[in-house]
Each structure stands twice: as C-alpha cells, then as structure tokens.
Amino acid sequence: MGFIDQVKDLQKKNKDLKMSSIHMNGTPYGVIGFESLVDFSATWKMIETLIQNEEIPVQETNVHAEQSTWKKMRSTEQFKTLYEGKVIIWNPTKEVSLIVDPVSRPLYRSIDAPVNESIIYGARDAFTESLQQNIGLLRSKYKSKELEVLSTSHGQRNRKFSFIVLKGTTNEKMVQKIKKKIDEFPNEIKQVKDVHVALGFSKFDLVTRVSSTELPENAMEYIEQGKVVFFMDGYPFGLVLFNTVFDIFKQPSDSNYLSVFVYALYALRIVGIMLSLLLPGLYVALITINPEMLKIQLALSITESRQFVPYPAFIEIMFMLLLIELITEAAVRLPLSISNTIGIVGGIILGQAIVEASLVSGVLIIVIAATTIANGIIVNFENGITLRLMKYFIVIFSALFGILGHVISLLILCSYIARITNFGVPYVRWKKEGIQSENQ
Numbered sequence: 551m552g553f554i555d556q557v558k559d560l561q562k563k564n565k566d567l568k569m570s571s572i573h574m575n576g577t578p579y580g581v582i583g584f585e586s587l588v589d590f591s592a593t594w595k596m597i598e599t600l601i602q603n604e605e606i607p608v609q610e611t612n613v614h615a616e617q618s619t620w621k622k623m624r625s626t627e628q629f630k631t632l633y634e635g636k637v638i639i640w641n642p643t644k645e646v647s648l649i650v651d652p653v654s655r656p657l658y659r660s661i662d663a664p665v666n667e668s669i670i671y672g673a674r675d676a677f678t679e680s681l682q683q684n685i686g687l688l689r690s691k692y693k694s695k696e697l698e699v700l701s702t703s704h705g706q707r708n709r710k711f712s713f714i715v716l717k718g719t720t721n722e723k724m725v726q727k728i729k730k731k732i733d734e735f736p737n738e739i740k741q742v743k744d745v746h747v748a749l750g751f752s753k754f755d756l757v758t759r760v761s762s763t764e765l766p767e768n769a770m771e772y773i774e775q776g777k778v779v780f781f782m783d784g785y786p787f788g789l790v791l792f793n794t795v796f797d798i799f800k801q802p803s804d805s806n807y808l809s810v811f812v813y814a815l816y817a818l819r820i821v822g823i824m825l826s827l828l829l830p831g832l833y834v835a836l837i838t839i840n841p842e843m844l845k846i847q848l849a850l851s852i853t854e855s856r857q858f859v860p861y862p863a864f865i866e867i868m869f870m871l872l873l874i875e876l877i878t879e880a881a882v883r884l885p886l887s888i889s890n891t892i893g894i895v896g897g898i899i900l901g902q903a904i905v906e907a908s909l910v911s912g913v914l915i916i917v918i919a920a921t922t923i924a925n926g927i928i929v930n931f932e933n934g935i936t937l938r939l940m941k942y943f944i945v946i947f948s949a950l951f952g953i954l955g956h957v958i959s960l961l962i963l964c965s966y967i968a969r970i971t972n973f974g975v976p977y978v979r980w981k982k983e984g985i986q987s988e989n990q
Contacts, residue, residue, distance in 0.1 A: 553625050553640065553647075557582055560629070567632075574601045580640035583652060587635040592653035597639060600648060604641070620646040633708065658683065664764045666931060672803040676764045681712055681783040687766040688714060692773075702729050705738045710783040716773045724973050725778055728791065745782065745789065751972075756939060758932040759972050761797060762787035771802030792972035794979045798823060798933045818927070825924035826937050830867055831944035831956050833917045837863035839952030851913075858908035864949035866910050870918045871942070873900075878922075 551559070554569075557580075561567045566586040572579050579601055583590070604620060620641065628638055628647060637650040661683065664676035677684045685699055696717040703710045711732055713725050728749060732739070735748035742760065743753055751759045763769050769779050769788040778791040799819035804812050837856070841849050859866055877896035881889040897919075905912050921941070928934040940963055947959035970977035 553628070553645075554580060554642065556625055556629075572598070572601065574598070577641065577643055580642065581637060582632065582640060583637035584632060584635065587655060587657075588637055588652040589655050590652075593637060593650070596652070597637065597650065600639060600650065620644070620648045622646050623649075630708070661687065667764055667768075669765065669803055671806040673765070673767045675766060677766060677769075677781075677786050677788055679784050679786050681710055681781050684766075684781050684788065685712055685714070688770060688773075688779075691766055691770045692716070700725065700729060702733055704732055704735065707738060707740075709739055711780055712783075713778065713780040714769075714773055719774060719776055720778060721776065724791075727973065728778060728780070739782075742782070742785070742789065749791075757793075757936055757967065757970055757977065759791070759793055759970075761790045761793040761930055761932055763790060763930075764788070765803070768802045771805075792975045792979075793977070794975075795967060795977055796979075797930060798928055798937075801929045819929070822924040822927040823937065826921055826928065827941050827944065828956070828960070829917055829921050829924075830871065830941050831948035831959070833914065834863050834867055834945055835948035835952045835956045838949055843953065852911070855911040855913045859911055860908075863914075864945070866914055867917075867945060870904075870910055870914055871921075871945075874918055874922055875938070 557567070557569055561569060564584070566584050568581075568583060568585045568588075568590065570581045570590075572581060581597055583593075622645060628649075631649050632638060635652070635654055637652045639648045639650060641647065658678050658680040661675050661678060663674045667676075675687060677687065689697060698715040698717065700713040700715060701710060711729070713729060714720075715722060715725055731750060732745070732748050735744075737744065737747075739745060739748060742762070746755070746758075746760060747753050749760070763772070764787050766788075769790070772788075772790050773779050779788050780791075781788055799816055804815060807815070836844055837852065844852070856863070856866075873896075877892060877900075880892050880896075884892060901915050901919075904910050905915055925934055925938060928937060943963065944956060944959045947955035949955075951958065968976075968978055
C-alpha cells in the first residue's frame with residue numbers, strides 16, 4: 551500500500567487528520583497534518599514558500615523545518631512525526647517528503663502564578679504543561695551557553711522528557727544514567743510514580759526520592775546546587791533529583807530574606823517538624839503508659855478532661871487523626887470556593903461538637919490542632935505526606951511501649967532515613983556542592 555493510501559486509511563479512523571493538495575510548478579503536492587494540533591491557516595504561507603523553493607536547501611528559505619532537505623522516508627517514520635504535531639509535505643512524483651514544524655494550536659494555558667507553592671518574596675511565574683514553555687522559562691533565568699538540554703521520549707504515548715544540564719555543575723553521568731533508565735523502562739510511564747519505578751526506586755517507599763517544584767526560580771537554584779532537574783511533557787512541575795533531608799525545611803526562595811530571618815525560619819520549621827512528628831505519639835505515651843512523667847497538676851487536668859471519654863487514648867487520637875485526614879483530603883479535592891467552608895465546618899464546628907459530646911478530650915483537640923498546623927509549614931507537599939505517615943508509626947509504638955516505644959520508633963525512622971541513597975547520594979547529605987547562595 552502506497553503512502554497516500556495509508557494516509558487515506560488513517561483518515562477514515564481519525565477525522566481530524568487533514569490532507570490537502572496544492573499544485574505548484576505543474577506538480578501536485580500533498581500536505582498532511584492533524585487539524586487538532588496544527589493551525590493550518592497560519593502555516594500555509596510557510597508551506598507554499600518551501601514548495602516554491604524545493605530545489606533550494608531549507609536553511610536558505612528562512613523557514614524552520616524538521617529536516618534540511620526533501621528525502622525519502624519510511625511511512626512509519628512519517629506517521630510518527632504526524633502524531634508529534636508536524637506537517638508532512640509529500641511530493642508524489644519523486645516520492646520524497648519534507649517534515650515541517652508548523653504553527654501549533656494553542657493547547658496549553660499561559661504562564662500564570664503558582665497554585666501549589668506559596669511565595670511571598672520572589673518571582674511568581676510558574677511552570678505549565680508545555681515542555682518547551684518550561685525550558686524557555688529556565689532559559690530566561692539563566693542566559694548562558696552553559697545551560698544545555700537533553701531530551702528523550704518513551705513508550706507508546708511518546709511522552710517526552712527533557713533534562714536540564716548546567717555545564718560544570720550538573721553531574722552529567724547521573725543525567726545519562728537517569729535517561730538510560732527511562733529509555734529502557736519496559737512499561738508505560740503515565741504518572742510520576744512510574745518515574746520512581748523506572749529509576750529503580752520502590753513504589754512503596756515512605757520517603758519521596760523525586761521531589762517537584764512549580765517555580766522556575768527554585769528549579770534554577772536546584773540546578774546550581776548540582777541537583778538534576780527534568781521535565782515530563784504534560785506535567786506542570788519540574789522534577790528534582792535528588793531529594794535530601796534538608797529539603798524538608800529549606801527552600802531556595804528563602805535566600806531572598808536577610809540571614810537572621812532565614813535562620814529564624816529554619817528554626818521555626820524544625821520545631822514544626824518535631825511537633826508534627828512527635829506530639830501525637832507523646833500524648834499517647836504519657837496518657838496511656840507513663841503518666842508519672844507529667845507534673846501532678848497537668849496530669850490531673852488531663853484526667854479531668856478525659857473523665858467522660860469512653861475509650862483509651864490510642865483509639866481517641868487515631869479517631870481524631872483520621873478525621874483530620876478526611877477533612878484535609880476533602881479540602882484538597884473540593885473546589886476552592888467550597889474547601890474553605892469544609893475547613894471551618896471540620897475544624898471549628900465539628901471539633902467543638904465532638905468535645906461537648908465527650909467523644910474526645912479538650913486537650914486532644916489542642917494536640918491535634920498543633921500537629922495539623924505544624925505539618926502545614928513543612929516545605930513541599932510530598933515531604934508533608936511523608937511526615938504525616940511517619941507519625942502513625944510513632945503513635946502505634948508509643949501506645950504499645952510508652953516513652954520507650956516513642957524513642958525506639960524514632961530511632962528506627964532515623965536509621966531508615968540514614969540508609970536511603972539516591973544514585974549514590976545519601977538522603978542525609980551534609981556536603982554542599984554546586985553554586986550555593988547565601989544561607990543555603
């Protein structure tokens with residue numbers, strides 16, 4: 551079956567596939583492309599210029615094309631370029647074709663402010679779903695020949711990945727290793743979890759190995775620190791390898807503040823992390839097994855607060871933690887206009903009703919509120935989820951063994967974290983590399 555026959559056959563199954571003919575110099579040419587991807591009205595003049603100058607190298611026509619000359623190509627290669635949004639100009643007399651980079655339809659949203667990362671003092675542009683737009687944002691931040699881009703595509707979706715390399719700073723062997731792992735991954739990469747698996751990490755890891763950022767300014771800082779930043783087409787975040795324990799409380803935009811403010815912020819976030827992780831377990835350990843460690847006035851106050859609560863402290867705190875998780879998840883999933891209402895209903899009205907019904911103590915409400923607020927100051931949403939899960943592990947050990955279990959569970963988590971490495975880079979990494987900003 552000839553190429554045009556194959557195109558006609560494909561057209562029967564894809565009504566957005568457009569095949570037009572244009573006669574020039576006595577020769578009929580075929581122009582083929584997807585209307586859903588290509589703006590033909592804006593591209594047509596470019597196509598006419600290329601056909602009129604068929605005998606001239608494409609570079610001399612001042613028109614950008616995928617290839618420099620007309621040539622014979624296999625039909626599979628031509629169809630692949632069609633699905634990438636290119637246009638094929640087909641010369642049936644010579645059976646040669648030219649692949650053109652057309653004017654694409656605007657399928658992506660424009661550059662906007664970040665949605666998931668709040669920033670008070672810094673640039674407010676954020677990545678979008680367009681790979682080229684994201685790379686352009688980084689190039690606008692680092693106008694140097696030292697910035698290079700490597701690309702690859704994977705799977706039946708032909709999903710593209712682009713790796714940002716800063717010469718002299720980025721570990722290029724690591725980039726090649728990551729690129730090779732993605733290329734050789736046998737399954738389809740649909741989500742970020744598949745990237746984790748493709749890179750050899752377990753999908754059941756408690757600690758996220760690949761973090762993300764939607765801020766170009768932060769991504770550029772990570773690159774300058776020697777980390778690997780890459781983009782997955784259709785995903786409005788830059789993926790960052792390798793994540794370290796310091797990324798839980800430090801973020802690049804902190805450097806916009808004076809040093810004293812920055813170190814105060816770090817201290818506050820570390821206190822928040824400790825509260826978020828340890829406070830629920832400490833409550834259970836001191837109420838259930840080791841009440842003798844409390845001052846007598848505090849112990850009496852807590853006992854009085856819990857005198858009508860019908861079940862042990864472990865059930866009480868698990869009930870409240872689960873309720874808070876449900877409220878948090880509902881607030882994330884619901885539209886923004888409703889999620890604020892859910893927060894008020896869940897946080898104030900429901901909390902007060904539960905205490906008045908003696909289902910939980912007033913002291914526990916304070917503990918849960920402090921834990922939830924403290925979890926909110928952790929940098930990066932993925933790190934917050936990790937700590938939210940870790941606290942359940944500590945609560946269970948504290949309920950079983952009291953303060954001893956609390957300490958043992960903390961030691962187990964510390965040893966687990968200390969063993970984590972990402973491509974040979976320890977998760978607990980003290981060494982600073984790359985171009986460091988002040989306070990980094």
